[in-house]
Amino acid sequence: xxxxxxxxxxxxxxxxxxxxxxxxxxxxxxxxxxxxxxxxxxxxxxxxxxxxxxxxxxxxxxxxxxxxxxxxxxxxxxxxxxxxxxxxxxxxxxxxxxxxxxxxxxxxxxx
Amino acid sequence: xxxxxxxxxxxxxxxxxxxxxxxxxxxxxxxxxxxxxxxxxxxxxxxxxxxxxxxxxxxxxxxxxxxxxxxxxxxxxxxxxxxxxxxxxxxxxxxxxxxxxxxxxxxxxxxxx
Numbered sequence: 658x659x660x661x662x663x664x665x666x667x668x669x670x671x672x673x674x675x676x677x678x679x680x681x682x683x684x685x686x687x688x689x690x691x692x693x694x695x696x697x698x699x700x701x702x703x704x705x706x707x708x709x710x711x712x713x714x715x716x717x718x719x720x721x722x723x724x725x726x727x728x729x730x731x732x733x734x735x736x737x738x739x740x741x742x743x744x745x746x747x748x749x750x751x752x753x754x755x756x757x758x759x760x761x762x763x764x765x766x767x768x
Numbered sequence: 769x770x771x772x773x774x775x776x777x778x779x780x781x782x783x784x785x786x787x788x789x790x791x792x793x794x795x796x797x798x799x800x801x802x803x804x805x806x807x808x809x810x811x812x813x814x815x816x817x818x819x820x821x822x823x824x825x826x827x828x829x830x831x832x833x834x835x836x837x838x839x840x841x842x843x844x845x846x847x848x849x850x851x852x853x854x855x856x857x858x859x860x861x862x863x864x865x866x867x868x869x870x871x872x873x874x875x876x877x878x879x880x881x
Contacts, residue, residue, distance in 0.1 A: 755857065756814045757814065762811055
């Protein structure tokens with residue numbers, strides 16, 4: 658079983674809809690992250706959390722919100738999706754240090 | 769967070785050694801240098817990390833000169849399956865940068881038969 662799972666793997670939605678992307682991990686890590694990747698670009702950090710009570714904005718948090726429901730779960734929400742949020746979204750986990758473990762990604766298309 | 773500069777793309781042939789150099793002129797004293805590999809439609813995967821001199825693991829070697837303003841990822845005898853994007857990152861391994869990693873555009877390595 659994968660250590661970091663993301664659901665759904667693919668999602669097509671319409672402008673204005675609310676979307677939630679979910680991430681679960683079995684690695685026992687405290688730190689969880691949400692990144693966005695656009696074609697040909699590197700990853701950009703949306704939000705990160707160091708424990709259940711800790712939520713921090715990353716580089717591009719506008720238009721997104723997150724919820725850390727438990728140590729193992731970190732959800733990303735798009736309150737009102739817009740086309741330029743079409744991208745590949747990755748969840749990652751980690752401990753202290755620079756080694757992060759990434760999920761398989763969610764491909765989101767906003768029409 | 770220290771930014772990095774690396775070539776946008778590189779080409780190689782199977783069996784050759786590939787060296788990808790990364791510049792990080794503003795690296796801080798507590799920063800470590802970390803490399804990730806990403807295949808299409810997959811999340812990045814940690815390859816190697818180092819602070820100074822040389823680090824080697826089963827996948828790659830990392831060479832860091834004394835001034836630490838650059839680093840070189842060395843992939844011995846590449847195969848077609850090494851075709852991927854390689855990211856060089858710098859960050860404080862103790863977490864004072866709060867575990868935030870900056871992924872630039874990376875280097876697209878293409879290995880040809």
